[in-house]
Amino acid sequence: MVRLFGFGAGLVFVIALLVAAVLPRDAVPEDPIKKIHLYPRDAQWQHDGPMGLGVFGTFDRAQLQRGFQVYKEVCSACHGMNQIAFRNLSALGFSDAEVKALARSKEVPSINPQTGEPATRPALPSDRFPDPFPNETTARLANNNALPPDLSLIVKARPDGQRYVYSLLTGYDKAPPKGFETPAGLHFNPYFHSVNIAMARPLNDGQIEYADGTKATTDQMAKDVTAFLRWASEPELEVRRQTGVATMIFLAILTLLAYLTYRKVWAGVKH
Amino acid sequence: MSFPWANHYEPKHPVMQWLDSRLPLPRLVYNSVGAGYPVPRNINYMYNFGVLAGVALVIQIITGVVLAMHFSAHVSTAFNSVEHIMRNVNSGWLIRYVHMNGASFFFIVVYFHIFRGLYYGSYKAPREIVWMLGVVIFLLMMATAFMGYVLPWGQMSFWGAQVITSLFSAIPLVGEAIRTWLVGGFAPDNATLTRFFSLHYLLPFVILGVVILKIWALHIPGSTNPTGVEVQGPQDTLPFHPYFTAKDFVGICVYLMLFSAFVFFMPNALGHPDNYIPANPLSTPAHIVPEWYFWPFYAILRAFTIDFLWIPAKLWGVIAMFASILLLFFLPWLDTSRVKSTAYRPMYRIWFWVLIVNLIVLSICGGAPAEEPYVRLSQIASAYYFAHFLIILPLLSFIEKPLPLPNSIAESVLGKKADHTGSATGLPGGAAAAPAE
Numbered sequence: 001m002v003r004l005f006g007f008g009a010g011l012v013f014v015i016a017l018l019v020a021a022v023l024p025r026d027a028v029p030e031d032p033i034k035k036i037h038l039y040p041r042d043a044q045w046q047h048d049g050p051m052g053l054g055v056f057g058t059f060d061r062a063q064l065q066r067g068f069q070v071y072k073e074v075c076s077a078c079h080g081m082n083q084i085a086f087r088n089l090s091a092l093g094f095s096d097a098e099v100k101a102l103a104r105s106k107e108v109p110s111i112n113p114q115t116g117e118p119a120t121r122p123a124l125p126s127d128r129f130p131d132p133f134p135n136e137t138t139a140r141l142a143n144n145n146a147l148p149p150d151l152s153l154i155v156k157a158r159p160d161g162q163r164y165v166y167s168l169l170t171g172y173d174k175a176p177p178k179g180f181e182t183p184a185g186l187h188f189n190p191y192f193h194s195v196n197i198a199m200a201r202p203l204n205d206g207q208i209e210y211a212d213g214t215k216a217t218t219d220q221m222a223k224d225v226t227a228f229l230r231w232a233s234e235p236e237l238e239v240r241r242q243t244g245v246a247t248m249i250f251l252a253i254l255t256l257l258a259y260l261t262y263r264k265v266w267a268g269v270k271h
Numbered sequence: 272m273s274f275p276w277a278n279h280y281e282p283k284h285p286v287m288q289w290l291d292s293r294l295p296l297p298r299l300v301y302n303s304v305g306a307g308y309p310v311p312r313n314i315n316y317m318y319n320f321g322v323l324a325g326v327a328l329v330i331q332i333i334t335g336v337v338l339a340m341h342f343s344a345h346v347s348t349a350f351n352s353v354e355h356i357m358r359n360v361n362s363g364w365l366i367r368y369v370h371m372n373g374a375s376f377f378f379i380v381v382y383f384h385i386f387r388g389l390y391y392g393s394y395k396a397p398r399e400i401v402w403m404l405g406v407v408i409f410l411l412m413m414a415t416a417f418m419g420y421v422l423p424w425g426q427m428s429f430w431g432a433q434v435i436t437s438l439f440s441a442i443p444l445v446g447e448a449i450r451t452w453l454v455g456g457f458a459p460d461n462a463t464l465t466r467f468f469s470l471h472y473l474l475p476f477v478i479l480g481v482v483i484l485k486i487w488a489l490h491i492p493g494s495t496n497p498t499g500v501e502v503q504g505p506q507d508t509l510p511f512h513p514y515f516t517a518k519d520f521v522g523i524c525v526y527l528m529l530f531s532a533f534v535f536f537m538p539n540a541l542g543h544p545d546n547y548i549p550a551n552p553l554s555t556p557a558h559i560v561p562e563w564y565f566w567p568f569y570a571i572l573r574a575f576t577i578d579f580l581w582i583p584a585k586l587w588g589v590i591a592m593f594a595s596i597l598l599l600f601f602l603p604w605l606d607t608s609r610v611k612s613t614a615y616r617p618m619y620r621i622w623f624w625v626l627i628v629n630l631i632v633l634s635i636c637g638g639a640p641a642e643e644p645y646v647r648l649s650q651i652a653s654a655y656y657f658a659h660f661l662i663i664l665p666l667l668s669f670i671e672k673p674l675p676l677p678n679s680i681a682e683s684v685l686g687k688k689a690d691h692t693g694s695a696t697g698l699p700g701g702a703a704a705a706p707a708e
Binding site for chain 2: 002003006007009010011012013014015016017018019020021023025028053054055083088149152153156157158159161193233235236240241243244245247248251252254255258259261262265266269270271
């Protein structure tokens with residue numbers, strides 16, 4: 001009975017599927033964007049470790065500080081980082097006094113303790129980075145109806161995110177193919193999913209002056225800010241890898257001991 | 272329980288004797304996973320995956336309980352509370368990455384376990400209920416994993432919930448009403464998140480309960496073995512402890528190494544980047560895909576593209592997706608071949624590996640966007656999936672001529688001159704070689 005019913009049900013499923021499989025398909029017009037769109041290009045960072053395996057690498061603190069400078073002086077005009085607090089910056093190698101000073105340079109919303117009226121006060125290390133716009137509407141008004149995404153998790157939130165951010169920031173010099181028209185108010189960038197991005201070219205050679213004297217080329221700034229954003233997305237990266245290496249060594253020894261125990265227990269037993 | 276020649280628990284220490292006469296818990300442990308449980312001596316490393324699934328479940332429950340202490344089940348705070356765990360909770364990143372990858376590894380282990388069962392005929396009499404309880408666990412796991420994926424309230428959480436709950440709206444007449452009732456509104460929102468959190472906490476303990484039932488049922492006939500010949504006497508078995516505890520521990524160590532490689536060095540490789548974007552009901556992701564372990568079933572769901580026999584394509588997809596799992600309940604009666612182990616079934620062996628390849632193809636199609644050639648490929652692969660279980664397998668039982676089986680496990684292991692006293696293994700000899708009870 002089960003077999004008979006199963007046979008019937010199976011036959012119906014198979015026929016329904018195979019009929020659908022042999023039916024001709026409507027011709028799908030090829031998406032012109034697909035040909036122009038580029039996958040993020042290759043780049044290496046110190047924290048990728050030997051051979052880019054991501055097992056041993058640690059962040060280059062000087063690079064993180066430069067990247068933070070790029071974020072502070074360029075990106076933060078439009079992009080917030082609402083998961084990051086000023087106190088987190090000590091992981092970049094800033095001293096407590098420097099972190100306090102960095103926090104103090106920003107104003108955060110507050111309440112006047114005397115009148116109860118909305119006010120602002122200088123930020124404390126425990127405060128998160130203030131958002132550049134009070135809400136989505138003002139953000140869109142200021143950016144040609146586009147919403148600049150929060151950057152706290154941007155590297156984890158895009159496929160191959162580290163290379164993607166770097167490629168996007170350096171992808172503005174590519175000229176659009178002949179006959180391809182970029183709509184008004186948008187900018188051509190082959191690494192963006194629709195190849196037309198609302199963000200204007202953010203980085204230009206010599207745009208900022210690095211505190212450590214490094215030459216601020218577009219490529220250098222893009223690399224530095226990408227490293228900073230990688231840290232922002234995965235602040236636990238270094239301790240995670242260190243814990244991982246220790247765990248693997250421990251488990252390797254344990255596995256060996258477990259195997260030797262197994263051999264000893266089973267010695268002389270055929271199986 | 273188990274075989275008549277099983278070792279008997281004899282507490283030596285007075286405290287244990289005192290305890291045993293009042294609460295025989297050590298006796299229960301001894302008889303279920305100790306020296307009192309005889310196991311076929313020839314089972315191979317594929318038989319480790321049952322214990323590994325138990326380990327994976329315990330890891331999920333422990334990490335899950337800790338995560339729930341820090342998680343906030345509300346649409347306005349869920350995403351940020353997960354980031355709070357990642358950034359501010361001591362070792363929170365470790366607990367969350369273990370839980371996140373633990374779900375994937377639980378499925379990897381269970382898939383190996385299921386295919387081992389398929390290969391060695393573990394679903395056949397007298398183990399039908401063991402197998403069916405396993406299918407129940409699999410269904411509960413899928414429900415739990417799906418609801419867990421919704422909790423961080425990222426883009427894929429939200430849109431995954433949207434797609435999967437909308438499956439129920441394919442039911443004729445009452446579908447929309449059922450869906451609204453399940454979701455607690457017309458679209459996933461706070462009511463959905465809170466009930467998913469509640470159920471995500473509940474279901475693992477239900478799974479644990481079914482696991483206990485399953486082990487109980489398993490310990491009556493005992494495990495199958497690579498020959499498929501049932502245990503006949505003490506010469507065929509070894510006590511679970513120390514033989515299989517030692518062997519399982521090797522498996523657990525290797526498993527933990529592979530697991531750690533993902534947790535510590537590529538924790539997000541098995542996830543989708545869109546889930547690090549907070550849920551936005553106004554912005555649909557370009558491709559909505561479930562987690563990788565659902566891809567074969569997602570491919571079957573999407574493979575139905577035409578209305579057939581007056582039933583709309585969407586309903587066909589939903590029926591087929593549920594049928595693809597529910598048919599496993601009937602497997603003990605679909606396959607009537609009396610030979611358990613595929614090693615002695617020359618024709619079925621080929622079809623088994625075709626099924627494995629077929630499922631890999633289905634997985635690839637399920638994870639790919641709904642465009643050619645993936646749609647056509649998933650249709651052919653889905654057709655094979657149903658044909659395999661519902662047509663080929665029942666027919667094979669009639670056509671196939673199995674290879675000669677060994678007379679006993681001991682003969683296959685020790686050669687023709689089986690040592691019937693089992694003294695070579697240090698077992699108490701002389702017990703009657705009675706069939707299992």
